[in-house]
Amino acid sequence: MNIKASFFLAATSIKRGNKGTLAMTILIMTLVYINLVFISSVFGGIVEAINTQSINNQYGNIVIEPEIDERYIKNRKAMELINTIPGIVGSSAHYVDNPIIRYDNRSDGMDVKSGRWVLKSITPSDEKTVTDIHKSMIEGAFLEEADRYEIMIGKEVAGGHGGDLDHLSLGVSVGDKIDVNFSNGITREYTVKGIFSTKSTQVDQMVFVTKKEMESVLDVHNWASEVLVKIEKLGSEDEYIDKIRGLGLYNEDIKKWSDLMGFTSSASSSFTMISLILGAIGTIVAGVTIFIIIFVSVVNNRKQIGILKAIGMRESTIILYFVLQALFYGIIGVMFGAAIILFGIRPYFISNPLDFPVGWVSLKVTFDIIRISNISLIVAALIGGFLPAYRGARESILKSIWG
16 A cells, blocks of 8 residues: 555645535535434433533532431531531431412402412522522512421522423412421411422422421421532542441431432433434534545546556555545544534524523533544544445546546
8 A cells, every 4th residue: 555645635635626525515514413423412411401400409519318217317416517528518408398378469350379388498598509499589578497387489489480380380489478387286477488490390399397397297306307518529429428327327327419310310320312313314414524525536437446556556545535525524524624614603602501400500521522533533534434435446547537
């Protein structure tokens, strides 16, 4: 194989070829590459938004629940020591109940509305170190430590505000009074202090009161139905679970946020699978495009191929000549596409994220996505260029010269 001869022929063919065809080919390869990276990055961004929502608004990184057959975590000392572990941002202890909540607005003739929702108690200062619910207030204000007869509710409970479950909501606003019938039979009236929207339907169906208020209802003190823990380094949950158990929480059920995702985890897996399928289709399109371009080039240069073979050029040299053309298109497509993605599209979506139901979604352009897209397009170009080149180079000299 004469590699220099192959390079010379490929360079000459590209230089002397039709400039419009060359530009169109490069444009197609660039668009295919952008499509590969963009689709993977968008779906990666959706999965990241789902995970971020779960960590920042629902579970933290680690969830501690009572041991089997127990309603509460009663190891007060261990719960107090959690925040002393280096690398833990904060922890928030919750009491959890599932009361019936009732709203009676007879003054304007409306029917009484009621429903059963998850109610959690919070210590507001602790909650702010673990979740971002305090950043998601759309009406009213976040709870304060001393609040006793105020309640904070999600938009799916309140109604309006673009919620998906308006037909099940109470239809209340800040300042309205609602009755909460706890599971132990106690009923109290609360004033709606704030309404929040986290873009997580599960969280937006929750209501919150302060820890002091909940303890007065349940007649307990410094226990918890669950404790959420936030850590600095995502992915280190197992390490911190071991450290938390070392505080004396040996029998409690301690889980990572990812273990509690349920349906959301299945949705994330589905997005990843769709991304892979669309990426594979894009790679095939790139290969077919190169195949057609090189096939046309081989057909148009059959006489030249025959002459080259007649003067003693090897088939492998001729095949490499066309493969190098295909490789050129692939490499240029990668270079232009990567530049557009990294310096144009990605910065734009960072500044202007997409408003999805699961949260604000930006492009998650990772090294792995870039690497896989690079390899996919180059391999597609090589295969798409090799097949027609091999077929053309294998023809007999006479058949090539006479067509």
